[in-house]
Amino acid sequence: MAGMKNIWVFADKKDAILELCAGGRTLGDKVTALVIAPRTDAEQVIAGGADQVYWLGDKQDGKLIEDYFAAIFDLIQTQKPDVVLLGTTKRCKLMAGRLAARLGTSALMDVMEFSATDNGLQAKRMVYGGAAVRTESSAADLTIATVGPGVFEKLPEDSGRQGTIEDVAAAAGSAITCVEKRPKVGESVNLAAAKRVVAVGRGIANKEDLKMIEELAGLLGAEIGCSRPLAEGVDWLPRERYIGVSGVMFKPDLYIGIGISGQIQHMVGCNQAKTIVAINKDKAAPIFQQADYGIVGDLYKAIPALIEVLKK
Amino acid sequence: MKIVACYKIVPEEQDLIIRPDRTLNWERAEWKIGQYDLCAVEAGMQLSETNGGSLTALSAGTKQLENSKLKKGILSRGPQDLFIIADDALDNADAFQTASTLAAAVNKIGDVDLVLCGEGSSDLYTQQVGVQLGELLGYPVINAVSKITVQDGKLLVERTLEDEVEVLQIPLPAVISVTTDINLPRIPSMKEILAAGKKPVTQWGLADLDLAGKGSATKIDSTLAPEQADRKRILFEGDSEEVIQKLYENLRKEL
Ligand SMILES: Cc1cc2nc3c(=O)[nH]c(=O)nc-3n(C[C@H](O)[C@H](O)[C@H](O)COP(=O)(O)OP(=O)(O)OC[C@H]3O[C@@H](n4cnc5c(N)ncnc54)[C@H](O)[C@@H]3O)c2cc1C
Numbered sequence: 001m002a003g004m005k006n007i008w009v010f011a012d013k014k015d016a017i018l019e020l021c022a023g024g025r026t027l028g029d030k031v032t033a034l035v036i037a038p039r040t041d042a043e044q045v046i047a048g049g050a051d052q053v054y055w056l057g058d059k060q061d062g063k064l065i066e067d068y069f070a071a072i073f074d075l076i077q078t079q080k081p082d083v084v085l086l087g088t089t090k091r092c093k094l095m096a097g098r099l100a101a102r103l104g105t106s107a108l109m110d111v112m113e114f115s116a117t118d119n120g121l122q123a124k125r126m127v128y129g130g131a132a133v134r135t136e137s138s139a140a141d142l143t144i145a146t147v148g149p150g151v152f153e154k155l156p157e158d159s160g161r162q163g164t165i166e167d168v169a170a171a172a173g174s175a176i177t178c179v180e181k182r183p184k185v186g187e188s189v190n191l192a193a194a195k196r197v198v199a200v201g202r203g204i205a206n207k208e209d210l211k212m213i214e215e216l217a218g219l220l221g222a223e224i225g226c227s228r229p230l231a232e233g234v235d236w237l238p239r240e241r242y243i244g245v246s247g248v249m250f251k252p253d254l255y256i257g258i259g260i261s262g263q264i265q266h267m268v269g270c271n272q273a274k275t276i277v278a279i280n281k282d283k284a285a286p287i288f289q290q291a292d293y294g295i296v297g298d299l300y301k302a303i304p305a306l307i308e309v310l311k312k
Numbered sequence: 313m314k315i316v317a318c319y320k321i322v323p324e325e326q327d328l329i330i331r332p333d334r335t336l337n338w339e340r341a342e343w344k345i346g347q348y349d350l351c352a353v354e355a356g357m358q359l360s361e362t363n364g365g366s367l368t369a370l371s372a373g374t375k376q377l378e379n380s381k382l383k384k385g386i387l388s389r390g391p392q393d394l395f396i397i398a399d400d401a402l403d404n405a406d407a408f409q410t411a412s413t414l415a416a417a418v419n420k421i422g423d424v425d426l427v428l429c430g431e432g433s434s435d436l437y438t439q440q441v442g443v444q445l446g447e448l449l450g451y452p453v454i455n456a457v458s459k460i461t462v463q464d465g466k467l468l469v470e471r472t473l474e475d476e477v478e479v480l481q482i483p484l485p486a487v488i489s490v491t492t493d494i495n496l497p498r499i500p501s502m503k504e505i506l507a508a509g510k511k512p513v514t515q516w517g518l519a520d521l522d523l524a525g526k527g528s529a530t531k532i533d534s535t536l537a538p539e540q541a542d543r544k545r546i547l548f549e550g551d552s553e554e555v556i557q558k559l560y561e562n563l564r565k566e567l
Contacts, residue, residue, distance in 0.1 A: 064478075066454075090456040090473050097407070097443030098453070105529040106406040109438040122533060127436050131328055132336055135533040175452045180479035184472070232492075246437075254567065264325075271541060275566045277559070283549075292544040293562055297551030305556040 006079075009050070010034040010072065010095065011087030012065050014041055016149060020085045021049035023152030027083060027114060027121070034075070036068055039165075046163035049155045053163065056170040063172040065091050069098055071170035076103075081142065083121065088148040096146050105140035111147045121145070130245040130268030150192070189223065189240045196222035196254040199243055199270070202229050203259015203280065203299055207236045212303050213258065219310040222254070227266050243269035259299050262287025279303070313365035313462070313484070316421065317356040317391065317428045318414055318445070319349035321373055321382055322435040334536040343376050345385055348430030350497040355460060355490050356428050357390040357498075363462045368421065372397040372405075372413040378515070387508035388500035394511065395421060399518045405528055411444035412526035413518065418449060420521060426467070427487040431455065439489070446487030454480060455489040 007028035009020035017033055024031035033050040035042045042053045054075060056068055076084065076099065084099065086092040088110055096107040111123040112133075122137045123145060138144075191197065198217045204210065210224075217224050224241060231242040242248065244266040255273035260266060262278065262285055270276070271290055278291040279302050288294045295302050327341035356367040369391035371377055377398040387394055397413055405413070418424050427449070429442030439455065446453020458477075459470035467482040472491060482488075500508070546562065548555045 090471075093439050094443050094453070094455050097440045098447040100408060100440070101411060101444040101447035104408065104526075106408040106444075107438075107440060108530070109440060127535060128325055128328065128336070129434075129437075130538075131325060131330075132535050132537050134535045137531050137533060138529055139531055140529045175483050176454060177481045178478055179468075179481055182477050184475055184477055188475075254563075268538075275563075276543060277563065283547075288545065288547060290540070290543055292546065292566075293559055294545070294547045295551060295555065295559055296547060296549045297555070299551075301551035302556060305551060305553050306560070308553065309556055309560045 005029045006032065006081040006083070008032045008034065008076070008081040008084045009086075010084065010092070012036075012089055012091045013087060014044070015154070016087035016089075016092075017045055018048040018154040019149065019152045020087065020147060021045060022155045023114075023147060024083075024085060025049050025155070026152070027085075027116075032079075032081065034072060036065060036170075042165050044157065046165065047157045047159050047161050049161070051163050053165045054168045055165050056168050060172050062178065064174075064176070064178055066094060066176070067172040067174050068170055069095065069174065071168065071172070073099060073102055075168065076142070083143045083145065086144070086146045088146045092146055096144055100144050103140065103142060103144070105138060105142070105144065107144040107146060108136060108138055109146050111145050112151060114145075126245060126268065129265040131264045189238070191223055191225055191241055191243070191248045192250040194223035194225075194250070195252055196220055197225045197243075197252050197270070198222045198256045198258065199225035199227065199260060200230060200237075200258050201227035201260030201266075204230070204236075207234075209300075210236065212307065216303055216307055216310070219307065220254075220256075222256070225255075225270075227260050227263075245269065257287050257291070258303065260287055261285050262290060313360065313363055313425045314423055315356045315360055315365060315367045315426045315428065316370050316418060316424050317349075317353045317367060318370050318441070319353065319386060319430070320346045320371060320410075320433045320435075320441075321376055321379075322346050322433060325435075330537045334539070336535060336537065343379060343382060345382065346430055347434040348432055348492055350389065350430070351492050351494050352428040352430045352490050353386065353389050353391065354495045354497040356426075358495065359426070359460060359462065365425075367391045369394045370396075370414060370417055370421070372399075372402055372410055372417065374398065374400050374403045380509075383513055384505055384508040385500075387511045387513075388505040389498060390504075392511060394513045395516065396513065397516050397518065397521065401518055404532060406530035407438050407440035407444050408530075409526060409528040411441050411448055412523060413521065414441070414445050415448040416521035416523050416526075417516065418445075420516075425484045425486075427451075427485075429487070429489045431489050431491050442487055442489035449485075449487060451485045451487050452482050453487040454482060456491055457488050458491045458493045460488065460490070460494070 007024035108123040251272040278287040323341035329337040432439040
């Protein structure tokens, strides 16, 4: 690709670094990863596709990844990579924005796909809640981009891969101090990995009614998902279960939407599903336009009936 | 404490018309205040109510900002005054251009202790303007904040990340982006809407600000509605056992 030589990658999670290393290989000639983690991680990152690692040491006690901003900025300033790819966690978005601001540019955010043009990298991202896809490019000398999980697939680990690990003595610090850290409570669910999902929306009238949805999901070997109002409006289901532009985006084999109207912000999360089934009492609900099979009826009759049929 | 809350006006998504060539038509769209930015304004109100001080609203955008309903809309939620930088040259501004404009405005307003932004705009949601603004001002900056209190002249904030919550102490002046969890924005009363019309509004153009060379580096190549996957769209009406049986038979072939 024209002029796209040095690709740098940075993320606060190892899996994300490995995916970005794989992505970096498709975009440039040389992949350099910035690692703030145990040294064994640096070695794994080489095995996962990096040619070079700047190892900033293991994260110092009581420090935040954010505290390494100045060290990372200095490296970028002196080494001048062509592209810096970051993950899409809140920490990475903060890092991307601060780097971009210092460099006098903007970052390409939440990139779903890159393509090469004569003028550099072109990136696609969703805008307007998923109603449209925007293709944009950066006119800056250095392109900064954040790339979500799953856009690139990590390479199989190859312990024979050669690469250099350079130790960087990085001072960590900032005006912000962390006084406490606590894990988020709640179940952990990896909805994105589910092959089948039964998703419920505001058509469900009471929290107790989720029982029959659980039974249905159990019979189908499916995970339970939901629309945002059920996770953010009423807290009936954990946030990790809501599907859509601001929640989980995935490609299951089967998606059954129950009492979900099918607003674009929800559907972009699942409209790549192989088969879409909708159950809704309103024939005009937008979800039917995007479904393979639809039941125009009351979910309180349809779900028990479906459970009976599946039990047979 | 002098607080500034930033907001963006965005087109109403329900009014979007998609043309047959998949381009977007916003001509009939109403403009509204970004949903997440209302939480920043509310957070600013609550802080100034509990700790004393003032709240100012600030926005940079196109001439749409001059719409009096939108100006009243923001002022009716509590800020004592409003500053707008309304210039059509800001149409399609990227995060850096917007943040640079806001930074110049914050400096011109002067003596600001805290700038609050919504986590992202409800149209583009890049989650970058607050972060860039903090960096450009040279203030400590943090995103994803779901709770703010003031303690000994510093902020104590909770930051909700993907799998953990951090409690951070942040000296002032600072820039903070807040999530929608932080509060439920108040609904203005008729009295507040009427009073909003009397609050001072200062309007600046880009030429009034110190903005040498702060343009947009991002080039928009296209914005298109996604191609819809072809779906079978087989509809069964009713919810009787027979109907469900038919659905099941169809489904079984797929599973
Ligand atoms: C910036 C932004 C981001 C957003 N991100 C997301 C996101 O990521 N994910 C998301 O889900 N939403 C998101 N939303 C919200 C989204 O716009 C919709 O409001 C939401 O998806 C609607 O949820 P719903 O379909 O459950 O509820 P509703 O739209 O209220 O639909 C309920 C449906 O249930 C049907 N129904 C009612 N009773 C029955 C019954 N007895 N039997 C059968 N059917 C019944 C009704 O006919 C109706 O169609 C976002 C919004 C914005 C502005």
